[in-house]
């Protein structure tokens with residue numbers, strides 16, 4: 001039986017992954033859970049532990065970890081904590097595959113630890129590839145492990161590429177829902193509130209990725225993610241706004257034939273595909289009713305109202321540590337926006353400034369990525385204090 005560790009088990013992706021595993025129970029694809037890890041949600045993690053009985057658990061926050069240790073004393077399972085604990089969770093001996101579903105750049109070191117321990121990684125944590133794509137892909141090659149995409153667009157591309165030659169790809173057509181503010185002008189975006197930005201039309205996700213969808217930084221991060229995962233340069237990745245979120249992405253080949261992957265917007269499909277790959281198995285996802293749908297629409301992205309997309313693509317082109325700086329600045333700015341400290345349009349402004357400040361030609365190492373991330377966050381904080 002495959003043993004799976006879930007980092008970020010209490011989040012949107014993590015809880016859906018546990019639903020997928022529940023659905024596989026009693027089938028020949030049943031998996032067991034090695035470790036569950038989260039930041040500080042003790043109540044939910046305790047319930048998950050009692051339901052799936054992992055070999056260990058981890059909470060990043062030390063006080064929450066202490067609390068969990070006391071609450072689960074009857075079970076006698078090790079409760080790890082801090083970054084060290086998260087990395088131990090990622091490289092836990094009993095696991096075959098690690099689903100990394102934490103939010104943010106904090107997922108980079110655990111990903112590298114999982115790879116170094118020879119585990120396949122199902123990757124939802126896109127910030128890992130944005131900030132440390134070169135390190136992660138190189139480590140995966142060195143240790144012969146698979147990086148299985150969980151992000152719906154990247155899972156779609158991965159599925160479209162199966163049975164085809166990656167050298168014959170003309171371009172990737174990366175679909176975007178357009179988020180809650182599709183069609184609005186830059187001026188109309190000036191006064192939008194966190195509450196409005198958190199109301200995504202098609203997907204129910206964690207707060208950070210939902211705000212990223214509203215600014216379209218999410219699509220920018222996904223261009224970077226696709227570029228690393230599929231070794232495709234930014235010029236060959238075209239963003240296509242597709243309001244219905246039914247076509248999850250497409251690959252165009254040299255003969256201009258296009259292969260697309262379609263389905264109802266349900267993250268449990270890409271999660272399950274990554275967990276059971278290379279097999280396709282039944283799951284809780286609903287059938288797509290094409291007749292009820294009637295038609296599908298496609299638009300070019302609005303680059304002026306949503307500058308984050310171009311800021312991200314430019315960062316990818318400049319390379320080096322620039323994507324890490326863009327990611328760090330964005331995480332910090334999104335946090336500030338969610339707390340009501342800055343306006344919506346200050347997110348792209350701060351991220352762009354942080355990006356320009358980052359030198360492109362510095363060598364990429366884990367220490368350098370962590371430093372670029374730290375400096376970009378500090379820059380955003382210093383601008384806000386003024």
Ligand code: NDP
Pocket residue numbers: 007008009010011012013014037038039040041042059060086101102103104106124125126127150151152203204205206207208209267
């Ligand atoms: P959520 O905010 O819903 O969940 C985040 C999870 O990460 C929680 O379990 C949280 O724990 C945990 N976490 C946060 N910080 C730490 C930390 N320092 N150490 C350990 N665990 C931590 O996020 P989502 O599930 O929405 O997103 C997760 C990732 O997946 C993101 O990178 C996102 O971009 C990507 N993604 C998400 C999609 C979605 O549909 N949700 C779609 C495609 C990609 P706690 O609950 O204790 O705070």
Ligand code: MG
Pocket residue numbers: 151152153222
């Ligand atoms: Mg996505």
